[in-house]
Ligand SMILES: [Zn+2]
């Protein structure tokens with residue numbers, strides 16, 4: 030366990046409070062990341078304003094990039110010092126949907142989200158929820174190895190964090206949702 034700081038939401042429509050928290054040790058398949066950069070997504074605001082319900086207290090933030098600082102005993106693909114960005118939805122990498130390339134529809138996602146102890150706790154032992162089981166508005170986070178992607182050296186961390194949600198959401202909407210192809214006629218409606 031380490032002690033760090035996170036911006037904690039204790040009640041909707043109130044400011045986040047910079048708070049001392051405890052971050053658990055990585056489980057065998059988890060990685061602890063020192064967070065360097067985080068985007069602010071409208072999903073974070075939904076939790077902060079109460080339009081999407083959440084347990085409280087909670088650490089929001091999910092568009093994250095940082096540097097690996099500790100790995101669990103089963104982790105083989107990452108090591109301390111690796112620069113990474115996080116994926117929003119955890120996946121097992123083994124079920125039929127994962128094997129078909131649809132990791133966002135992993136059949137064991139509920140199981141993947143479970144861990145034996147809270148990842149974040151207040152110093153008094155009270156558990157702190159994490160948006161998307163990430164809670165990126167913390168200086169240190171825990172994520173599963175297969176929810177992290179190494180960033181190429183030429184991608185700076187402040188750009189890499191946007192790959193977590195902002196960029197892939199837009200790209201998915203264009204190429205998967207709207208099925209835009211070369212030659213398609215499209216209307217571009219503002220920016221969000
Ligand atoms: Zn987002």
Ligand SMILES: [Zn+2]
Pocket residue numbers: 120121122123124125126127132134135136137
């Ligand atoms: Zn799966």
